[in-house]
Amino acid sequence: MPIVDLANPSRFLALTARLMPWLIGATVLAFAVGLVMVKGAPDDYQQGATVKIMFIHVPSAWLAMGIWALMAIATFGTLVWRHPLADVAAKAAAPIGAAFTALCLITGMLWGRPMWGTYWVWDARLTSVLVLFLMYLGVIALWRTVEDPSRAARAAAILTLVGALNLPIIKWSVDWWNTLHQPASVVRLAGPAIHPTILMPLLAMAVAFLLLMVTLHLAAMRNEILRRRVRTLMLMQAQAAPGSAS
Amino acid sequence: MAQVQLEGSGLTCVRGGREVFSGLNFAVGGGEALLVTGRNGAGKSSLLRMVAGLVRIAAGRMGLTGGDPERTIPEQAHYLGHQDALKPSLTVAENLEFWSRYLGGAGGAMPALAAVGLDSLAELPAAYLSAGQRRRLSVARLVAVRRPIWLLDEPTAALDRQAQERLSLLMREHLASGGLIVAATHGPVGLDNARELRLGAAA
Amino acid sequence: MNLGPHAAFIVGSYAAAIAIVAGLIAWIAIDHRAQKRRLETLEARGVTRRSERAS
């Protein structure tokens, strides 16, 4: 299926409708496999069973960054190739990205509590994810305050690209800020090396999360396309109304 | 409506330190229309806004006889300004219902929308309306709430011929029911027995 | 499966995961139904898109 074929929204909707049941099935299957492997994973010699939180925390962190990268690529499509579905993809991805970033933060805090005694210790990695969460909320706020989709798309595109450029800088400066003040005794979150018996369930869960994200994203894009159709229909209804020429 | 009579005597208006007009006298009875004409800046809008209580009366007196004694002139007047007082994110019906309830009307929007031909767009957000449609939605406010005095600032602006005819029909009905109209305008408004008050003639 | 002393936090994390994913699914489903309903009311009123009218 050539990519240009997807440019037409109605064909995209038809494709999504056909793909959706398969995607949902694959996601459920992937989660089933992942959770079985997670159940079988051994406890960590240091943290005990709390390492099981990692199987949710790390995949959602990867998704949080991955979705922003996806949005950056999509907005590149808006600015450079004027691809009609690009800003639909970017707008649909933002809330999903924010949700997974929130999940990453929550699980990070729940994982930190037994170790550090408090929920939040401004750990370098978690803090970067927190800043990323603020950026997601910023983009969503931008989409919500500008009604005209094309104007909002260009503004969101600029913001997303600048955000993508800034993410590494933010990550590095937060690390520097953290090590500057923080006594070195803080246990690093992910632990020194990941033992294969823990790595395999982690990868399985990562695949499951990825499938979940793809399913949710396609569904959200479908909604966004319908929302834009409603908008054009309303515009046409106003123009079609009698005596609306002036 | 009881027979009302609006008079202004020796009215002086000062805006931003500049005397717009002074010593102005006018009188409008129920069923009559007064067309305020004059070049831009002669104070047409200022006179209307003065009657609406939005501009301070520097000197002179304005009185309304026959209206509701407890209510001030602005509370018995409709002001149709250059802006339409509409919120784009609210639907057509929501906008009109709000103004109808806020200005003391019964709150029913549909009859007024029908009078201006917007009933088919009731559930549409006002953002999607054209300038003419927004203007007609603003006019619907005058129909939804009955008030004796109509202050119309260039009412025919942005209206097409059919909408202008509909407006002059509404104005004739208002006059027939004993109301009065003071309209700032350049051209004719489709009213036959309207008197004219020329501002800035002396300049 | 013995979750050890910090069982509450592990269960809490998985509960949070389920809650957030359920929230996302609910938001998408509700939004989908709302847009479909608005499309139907608009199309019922005879407002058709140019592309449909052309075919």
Added chain:
Amino acid sequence: MSALAALFVREVRLAVRVGGGGGIGALFFLIVVVLTPFAIGPDLALLARIGPAILWLGALLASLLTLDRLLTADLEDGSLDLILMSDTPLELAVAAKAFAHWITTGLPLVVITPLLGLLLNLDAGASAAVALTLFAGTPALTFIGAIGAALSVTLRRGGLLLAVLVLPLTVPVLIFGVAASNAAIVGPVPFGTPFTILCALTLASLVVGTFAAAAALRQGME
């Protein structure tokens, strides 16, 4: 009463809908609170000590900066003229608008305060205390800010002028808000004393703010 109810419902609807400024105050509050530790450093003990101050300053700025649109939006589209002309007293109209602003902006600040307390290493009790003082204090911030909003309408200049004009007026509320929070957390002083003064300040500002804003609007007419 249905006129004022209609105005309140309209204001809430406008804030909630796309394009309205509903959640923007809470987002600003979240960002200000998150930025402070980057300046101060991740020292948990220090953050816990100045947590209430950070939360209060964030709420103060979030409230004031979102008040700019309270009246200027109506001025620009002509609604203000009709509100001035209506038989509903202007004071009650301004009060209804300010109350709607508090519900859509002030209250969300109170709701997310416990979450931000986590970031500032405040324990549950401390966060609850700050949230309670903010609940009592944010109406005062809104109604005092309404005076600034009315002035920025009459002076035709919005933006930061509003905040600069009104910030000094909010100093008492800020002092007793933070004092009440610290009294609950550290407090030699019992929580009740500063808190009741804060409530008194809020009640006073409900009245003063409403009449002052309405007077400013009336004076503002040319």
